[in-house]
Amino acid sequence: MSSWSVVSGGEAQTLELGKKLGRLLQRPALILLQGDLGAGKTVFARGIARGLGVDPEIPITSPTFTLMNHYQARLDLYHFDLYRLSDSDELIELGFDDYAYGSGVTLIEWPEKLDNPGTPGLWVNLKRIDEERREINFFLQGETNQELIAVLQEICHFYQRNNLSKAEGI
Numbered sequence: 001m002s003s004w005s006v007v008s009g010g011e012a013q014t015l016e017l018g019k020k021l022g023r024l025l026q027r028p029a030l031i032l033l034q035g036d037l038g039a040g041k042t043v044f045a046r047g048i049a050r051g052l053g054v055d056p057e058i059p060i061t062s063p064t065f066t067l068m069n070h071y072q073a074r075l076d077l078y079h080f081d082l083y084r085l086s087d088s089d090e091l092i093e094l095g096f097d098d099y100a101y102g103s104g105v106t107l108i109e110w111p112e113k114l115d116n117p118g119t120p121g122l123w124v125n126l127k128r129i130d131e132e133r134r135e136i137n138f139f140l141q142g143e144t145n146q147e148l149i150a151v152l153q154e155i156c157h158f159y160q161r162n163n164l165s166k167a168e169g170i
């Protein structure tokens with residue numbers, strides 16, 4: 001199986017989910033974050049950054065105008081926001097492929113702008129259920145990184161159990 005789904009009950013849970021993923025990442029990875037404006041892509045990215053060990057004093061915000069922010073951590077982190085990308089030449093100028101398939105963790109908000117829905121990597125889709133809840137779907141595309149699969153299984157089982165026990169507690 002290469003897809004998993006969890007429900008986040010609020011910003012803090014999405015942050016925690018990202019943090020767990022960041023903590024467990026041991027190897028370079030490309031993570032594509034899909035979702036509407038305000039879905040929680042940057043919150044999730046912030047969690048990954050914290051989990052990778054980016055200094056907590058450094059704010060993690062969308063690189064909307066700069067297109068890419070670089071953070072130093074256990075693995076280098078490259079955070080792209082392609083919302084304002086006008087054409088793919090800009091990506092070439094940025095040296096995008098070197099980052100995407102380099103030695104760090106690369107996060108991409110608005111990966112639709114890559115015009116390649118087949119891009120191999122971990123696709124994460126965040127959907128707004130209501131003000132506080134988000135459905136988060138993980139899909140591993142063209143990835144055979146067994147470590148990443150194990151990490152996702154662990155995280156998703158943890159949250160599925162959590163959500164279940166919460167529902168039972170109501």
Ligand SMILES: Nc1ncnc2c1ncn2[C@@H]1O[C@H](COP(=O)(O)OP(=O)(O)OP(=O)(O)O)[C@@H](O)[C@H]1O
Pocket residue numbers: 008009010011012014035036037038039040041042043044062109131132133134
């Ligand atoms: N469960 C949740 N997970 C994440 N964010 C949530 C959740 N519930 C509410 N929010 C709120 O939704 C907003 C998410 O903002 P965020 O900047 O992460 O969105 P985004 O997907 O990066 O949007 P954009 O496309 O504009 O960059 C925040 O204001 C956050 O407080």
Ligand SMILES: [Mg+2]
Pocket residue numbers: 041042062081109
């Ligand atoms: Mg964002």
